[in-house]
Amino acid sequence: MVTPTDESARSSVAPLPTAVAVIATGVIGRSWLRVFSRAGIPVRAWDPDPARLAQAVAWHADAVAAEETEPGRIADAVARITAAPSLAAALADVDYVQESGPESLEAKRAIYVELARLAPRRAILASSTSALDMTAIAAGLESAERCIVAHPVNPPHVVPVVEVLGGAETSEAVVARTMAWLRAVGQVPVRLNHYVPGFLLNRMQAALVREAVDLVARGVASADDVDAVIRDGLGLRWAFLGPYGTADTNADAGARDYFARYGSSYQALWADLRTDVQFDQALLDRIEAETEPMTRGRTAAERRAWRDRAVTALRALKADLSRPPGAP
Amino acid sequence: MVTPTDESARSSVAPLPTAVAVIATGVIGRSWLRVFSRAGIPVRAWDPDPARLAQAVAWHADAVAAEETEPGRIADAVARITAAPSLAAALADVDYVQESGPESLEAKRAIYVELARLAPRRAILASSTSALDMTAIAAGLESAERCIVAHPVNPPHVVPVVEVLGGAETSEAVVARTMAWLRAVGQVPVRLNHYVPGFLLNRMQAALVREAVDLVARGVASADDVDAVIRDGLGLRWAFLGPYGTADTNADAGARDYFARYGSSYQALWADLRTDVQFDQALLDRIEAETEPMTRGRTAAERRAWRDRAVTALRALKADLSRPPGAP
Numbered sequence: 001m002v003t004p005t006d007e008s009a010r011s012s013v014a015p016l017p018t019a020v021a022v023i024a025t026g027v028i029g030r031s032w033l034r035v036f037s038r039a040g041i042p043v044r045a046w047d048p049d050p051a052r053l054a055q056a057v058a059w060h061a062d063a064v065a066a067e068e069t070e071p072g073r074i075a076d077a078v079a080r081i082t083a084a085p086s087l088a089a090a091l092a093d094v095d096y097v098q099e100s101g102p103e104s105l106e107a108k109r110a111i112y113v114e115l116a117r118l119a120p121r122r123a124i125l126a127s128s129t130s131a132l133d134m135t136a137i138a139a140g141l142e143s144a145e146r147c148i149v150a151h152p153v154n155p156p157h158v159v160p161v162v163e164v165l166g167g168a169e170t171s172e173a174v175v176a177r178t179m180a181w182l183r184a185v186g187q188v189p190v191r192l193n194h195y196v197p198g199f200l201l202n203r204m205q206a207a208l209v210r211e212a213v214d215l216v217a218r219g220v221a222s223a224d225d226v227d228a229v230i231r232d233g234l235g236l237r238w239a240f241l242g243p244y245g246t247a248d249t250n251a252d253a254g255a256r257d258y259f260a261r262y263g264s265s266y267q268a269l270w271a272d273l274r275t276d277v278q279f280d281q282a283l284l285d286r287i288e289a290e291t292e293p294m295t296r297g298r299t300a301a302e303r304r305a306w307r308d309r310a311v312t313a314l315r316a317l318k319a320d321l322s323r324p325p326g327a328p
Numbered sequence: 329m330v331t332p333t334d335e336s337a338r339s340s341v342a343p344l345p346t347a348v349a350v351i352a353t354g355v356i357g358r359s360w361l362r363v364f365s366r367a368g369i370p371v372r373a374w375d376p377d378p379a380r381l382a383q384a385v386a387w388h389a390d391a392v393a394a395e396e397t398e399p400g401r402i403a404d405a406v407a408r409i410t411a412a413p414s415l416a417a418a419l420a421d422v423d424y425v426q427e428s429g430p431e432s433l434e435a436k437r438a439i440y441v442e443l444a445r446l447a448p449r450r451a452i453l454a455s456s457t458s459a460l461d462m463t464a465i466a467a468g469l470e471s472a473e474r475c476i477v478a479h480p481v482n483p484p485h486v487v488p489v490v491e492v493l494g495g496a497e498t499s500e501a502v503v504a505r506t507m508a509w510l511r512a513v514g515q516v517p518v519r520l521n522h523y524v525p526g527f528l529l530n531r532m533q534a535a536l537v538r539e540a541v542d543l544v545a546r547g548v549a550s551a552d553d554v555d556a557v558i559r560d561g562l563g564l565r566w567a568f569l570g571p572y573g574t575a576d577t578n579a580d581a582g583a584r585d586y587f588a589r590y591g592s593s594y595q596a597l598w599a600d601l602r603t604d605v606q607f608d609q610a611l612l613d614r615i616e617a618e619t620e621p622m623t624r625g626r627t628a629a630e631r632r633a634w635r636d637r638a639v640t641a642l643r644a645l646k647a648d649l650s651r652p653p654g655a656p
Binding site: 153 | 481482487488489491516518519520521522524525526528529530531532533534535536537538539540541543544546547548549550551552553554555556557558559560561562563564565566567568569570571572573575576577579580581582583584587588591592594595596597598600601603605606607612613615616618619620622623628631632635637638639641642643645646649
């Protein structure tokens with residue numbers, strides 16, 4: 001929801017950061033390189049492992065070449081990435097830092113002490129963490145007001161949503177600027193008002209996965225048939241409309257009307273969903289037997305590459321279609 | 329999973345029914361007209377309300393014209409639909425009946441007595457019911473072995489998945505033939521091995537909706553931001569891969585590896601999801617306030633038409649892409 005306060009915060013923000021640092025360049029970090037290079041922003045990349053840093057820079061060049069055809073544009077995008085010789089060098093002149101290091105509170109607290117010490121006072125310090133609370137990461141830091149979670153989906157250069165969430169001391173201006181900049185580089189930032197485990201995405205995914213697993217565990221249907229219900233059913237709508245947008249199209253007077261009509265049916269069904277689903281050896285064996293044909297002899301990398309090409313084509317289709325009723 | 333038994337059952341089946349009856353022609357029934365006319369099958373349509381029958385036939389002609397450009401093909405498709413003067417006339421010479429009448433057990437039992445009496449002995453009697461158990465609908469019918477649930481998504485001429493489920497007395501040959509015929513007309517049938525409330529689709533949708541509603545009820549995020557996580561995040565994958573296919577691409581050694589690694593994380597998150605979500609006036613008011621902008625001044629019919637065009641374009645895109653690892 002856009003309020004006047006949001007708008008005024010947004011309008012005072014520079015359209016894009018002048019330079020960004022991408023700190024830790026594993027699978028998530030390297031993909032952030034492409035998000036920023038695509039938006040035309042100079043990027044300083046750094047990783048404690050020089051080999052991983054070099055791999056990420058090479059991966060970025062391949063990703064650009066897969067996406068662009070014009071040699072000048074390829075050269076420009078590749079030139080935007082600098083492999084920094086040190087953390088201090090990476091941070092020296094940036095407005096925004098995207099940190100994607102190991103998912104432990106100790107590691108995050110340690111790197112945040114360094115980010116706060118070495119980055120310019122103006123720089124936003126954003127973390128890709130999928131699970132940790134910025135209140136805990138930034139506890140005791142003088143710079144806590146500029147520390148924020150910006151959790152992407154893997155890989156962010158393909159799937160645009162980013163979950164944005166401050167800690168207890170994060171300033172409203174930092175939240176607004178992070179949202180505005182992520183939107184400006186082509187991502188879809190969503191805002192959490194307070195911390196919950198799993199944020200929004202992993203909670204909703206977990207809710208659906210629990211039932212998908214239980215349906216197979218109970219022998220109601222095969223894993224492939226459960227999947228078909230999503231990929232040839234619900235997922236065809238969810239590519240365009242979330243659950244509220246879907247509800248909005250399913251009752252003549254909109255989402256309120258839908259839930260007023262069907263709320264009691266939902267509550268009855270909710271009462272029937274099992275919550276105590278457990279992964280045991282027999283269930284894992286069944287999942288293996290029923291999903292093995294999905295690999296079709298392709299490597300994991302090939303399957304992921306197929307998925308990312310499909311999602312990229314879908315995003316191009318969505319850009320072509322008129323905007324959905326529920327889209328920003 | 330295809331077993332030798334399934335294959336032999338399938339190979340003994342005629343490639344398509346020679347004629348079908350569509351009984352009750354509301355929003356679901358009229359869409360079934362288009363599923364069968366698109367597949368080149370003569371359709372006898374009947375509804376107890378002659379005005380609704382006439383409306384459905386007119387709707388079908390519009391749907392054909394929206395989809396086809398060649399006048400001869402339009403005329404052929406329109407000519408495949410006959411508005412039958414009576415239930416007996418609709419059923420006289422068909423191999424397959426798709427019933428989409430009111431969702432009450434009493435109404436279904438009453439119509440099934442008539443279907444069993446008037447349709448040829450060879451005809452499969454399929455119901456579009458989204459909630460009822462065929463064991464109860466067909467209880468006491470001599471023809472119970474040929475009675476089956478074939479529950480589509482609304483509208484079936486746009487969204488292909490169909491949930492197929494026999495009752496206690498339904499024969500295996502009838503299940504196999506229903507699956508084969510639905511596949512042959514371009515739908516994606518999935519098989520339930522036994523009845524559960526909500527079948528597969530509504531259970532998984534309910535699981536996700538419960539968490540989506542709770543996140544808004546608790547003030548974690550706005551309805552539009554919850555939706556963005558689906559339409560610009562999870563839904564982009566789910567358009568191509570169900571939860572097992574997604575798991576398969578998220579761990580190097582496939583879905584078993586994924587759940588063996590992350591099963592305990594899922595279990596921890598599952599324990600944190602609330603199950604006692606209630607729709608009260610305050611929640612419905614909040615949903616209305618946060619979803620009202622989604623309508624953007626469009627009528628419900630316009631919003632549904634947009635959604636169906638988008639899904640149709642996505643299906644065309646999917647047909648163009650190489651088949652996903654998890655697809656049939």
